[in-house]
Amino acid sequence: MPTAVALPSFSDVIARFDPVMGMEVHVELGTITKMFCGCSTEFGGEPNSQVCPTCLGLPGALPAVNQTAVESAIRIGLALNCQIAEHCRFARKNYFYPDMPKNFQISQYDEPIAYDGWTEVTVDTEDGPRTVHIGIERAHMEEDTGKSLHVGGATGRIHGASHSLLDYNRAGIPLIEIVTKPIEVEPEIAPAVARAYVSGLRDLIRALGVSDARMELGQMRCDANVSLKPSGTTTLGTRTETKNVNSLRSVERAVTFEIRRQASVLDAGETVIQETRHWHEDTGETTSGRVKEEAEDYRYFPEPDLVPVAPSRDWVDQLRTTLPEPPAARRARLQQEWNFTDLEMRDVVNAGAAELIEETIVAGSDAAGAKKWWLGEISRTANERGAPLDAAGITPVDVARVETLIKEGALNDKLARQVVEGVLAGEGSPDQVVEARGLAIVSDESALGTAVDEAIAGQPDVAEKIRGGNMGAVGALIGAVMKATRGQADAKRVRELILERLNS
Structure with a gap:
């Protein structure tokens, strides 16, 4: 018809x-x-x-x-x-x-x-x-x-x-x-x-x-x-x-x-x-x-x-003894182990990410971090390429390494996204991308101190507000330092240095 x-x-x-x-x-x-x-x-x-x-x-x-x-x-x-x-x-x-x-x-x-x-x-x-x-x-x-x-x-x-x-x-x-x-x-x-x-x-x-x-x-x-x-x-x-x-x-x-x-x-x-x-x-x-x-x-x-x-x-x-755990029972067990809600687990299953998240956890990540990457940047890239999630160009070991670098303080979330982007683009492992792009967090206290001093000197009115007890103004100085370091400073440490200098 x-x-x-x-x-x-x-x-x-x-x-x-x-x-x-x-x-x-x-x-x-x-x-x-x-x-x-x-x-x-x-x-x-x-x-x-x-x-x-x-x-x-x-x-x-x-x-x-x-x-x-x-x-x-x-x-x-x-x-x-x-x-x-x-x-x-x-x-x-x-x-x-x-x-x-x-x-x-x-x-x-x-x-x-x-x-x-x-x-x-x-x-x-x-x-x-x-x-x-x-x-x-x-x-x-x-x-x-x-x-x-x-x-x-x-x-x-x-x-x-x-x-x-x-x-x-x-x-x-x-x-x-x-x-x-x-x-x-x-x-x-x-x-x-x-x-x-x-x-x-x-x-x-x-x-x-x-x-x-x-x-x-x-x-x-x-x-x-x-x-x-x-x-x-x-x-x-x-x-x-x-x-x-x-x-x-x-x-x-x-x-x-x-x-x-x-x-x-x-x-x-x-x-x-x-x-x-x-x-x-x-x-x-x-x-x-x-x-x-x-x-x-x-x-x-x-x-x-x-x-x-x-x-x-x-x-x-x-052969009956070789049968794996039924997929439904396995999902229920993983959901409990990972502390995911029903909605979160449904999203994981629909994306075909359960095995990838499990492998990422085995490689050293936590469940929340693994889910964030596989259902975020990686999923978007896979969809744009019309490829399945496991063929996006990054492995569970890579994702776990990114999470480790975050926990060690070598990366923040913004820098980590750039690292994942580089791995997906075929630029190498996470460590290779960090080195090639110069993405490691600035941990040199002297360099950070200089950047903080320059931010305070550049915005004296903001500094006075902070001295007067207005803690909400700290964000402006943190932003100036992050801009000066191309986002490669530890925001938490920058805040501590700002308050140390202004309180003294």
């Missing part, structure tokens, strides 16, 4: 319809080699430089399962409270894949490695925080496709392009697809629940150490399924699947838009088409992709070149 048509408001839609959601999240595992061959998974290689006969699907080349990928899949399943299959197998999923050289994908169909699990997320509502239980249908192993680059058009999409280029480096990288059961919640919080689920899943994946889950790099991608049913009814409506949404904000926006769009279709007396849809970040809209196939359209059949996977119960139990 044309997006030019005015859509009903979200509040109007949820007064008449109940949305039902389903999230399918693909996670690229951080293995060294691909799922079924020994090719490198390193990001950023020259196109088609990380391929071999196996991942290119050449005749006679046989796949072999990556054990580390299986281990990661089991740990993800356990962390999501899933049952781990005692026996499962791979299948071939067939349809036209322009970016998969075999023209089929090795995946799992009716025998996933993990199934029937659950997780919980918390969202803010008008009545306070609300915990939502989300069922996990399955988590299965598969391989990623290659990457298409459409050339000659204005949009970078296939429509209007003169030709396409294919890079098979990504083809065969291990993927875990995590599929929820239908999610039915109060209509007004549905988009927020979708975002909270993907956010919580990303935190869990990172805590497990199985992937960096960088959505902006495609390491974690969300397909959002949405359908509507009239309020108070039980029959599910026709769903659409918005593909490859790659940010938390976009997950929430895409679900909201699709709820409004489907309501507009139904209001017009038309039928929602079961299809995949493309998300457009610039317009905040979805557009039609292709009619969605059913499972039988993929012509699944068991992969004849791979033996079944049968993880022993001892192995599963051993």
Whole structure:
């Protein structure tokens, strides 16, 4: 349907319809080699430089399962409270894949490695925080496709392009697809629940150490399924699947838009088409992709070149002991240790700064100082560059060193901000920036005394006010000294010297 048509408001839609959601999240595992061959998974290689006969699907080349990928899949399943299959197998999923050289994908169909699990997320509502239980249908192993680059058009999409280029480096990288059961919640919080689920899943994946889950790099991608049913009814409506949404904000926006769009279709007396849809970040809209196939359209059949996977119960139990502290429990513990308010901790989590603050504290900072820098200058710089916080150009060790220099009296807050600015600009470590820019606090008592004497002589009227007991006037002389020393004097020591001279 044309997006030019005015859509009903979200509040109007949820007064008449109940949305039902389903999230399918693909996670690229951080293995060294691909799922079924020994090719490198390193990001950023020259196109088609990380391929071999196996991942290119050449005749006679046989796949072999990556054990580390299986281990990661089991740990993800356990962390999501899933049952781990005692026996499962791979299948071939067939349809036209322009970016998969075999023209089929090795995946799992009716025998996933993990199934029937659950997780919980918390969202803010008008009545306070609300915990939502989300069922996990399955988590299965598969391989990623290659990457298409459409050339000659204005949009970078296939429509209007003169030709396409294919890079098979990504083809065969291990993927875990995590599929929820239908999610039915109060209509007004549905988009927020979708975002909270993907956010919580990303935190869990990172805590497990199985992937960096960088959505902006495609390491974690969300397909959002949405359908509507009239309020108070039980029959599910026709769903659409918005593909490859790659940010938390976009997950929430895409679900909201699709709820409004489907309501507009139904209001017009038309039928929602079961299809995949493309998300457009610039317009905040979805557009039609292709009619969605059913499972039988993929012509699944068991992969004849791979033996079944049968993880022993001892192995599963051993992997269970490696699970980290659940992210929600860890956040609660850190909040208590750091003495942060709920609002402060929410800001830390939303900024993706919890791990960075923790590492900064380990390196010698206190919690308040670490939070100040990561959520202040560093966060602003990262946003300006469009980079994640941990790629801003400064390390937790650097931040802790800046805090140490402040505590030692070598820097004040103003000078420290310049040091952080220099580190972010690539000028070296904090100590190197201090030396190169000449930013250390003037600690020479003789030099400070001279600057104080000059300030008093330059403003005799202010000096008389101070002698007369007007302590509020001290700030003017302190300011003069700070200006003379380019802000590199210890304001507290300057005040002491001023009062010593005037009182004597």
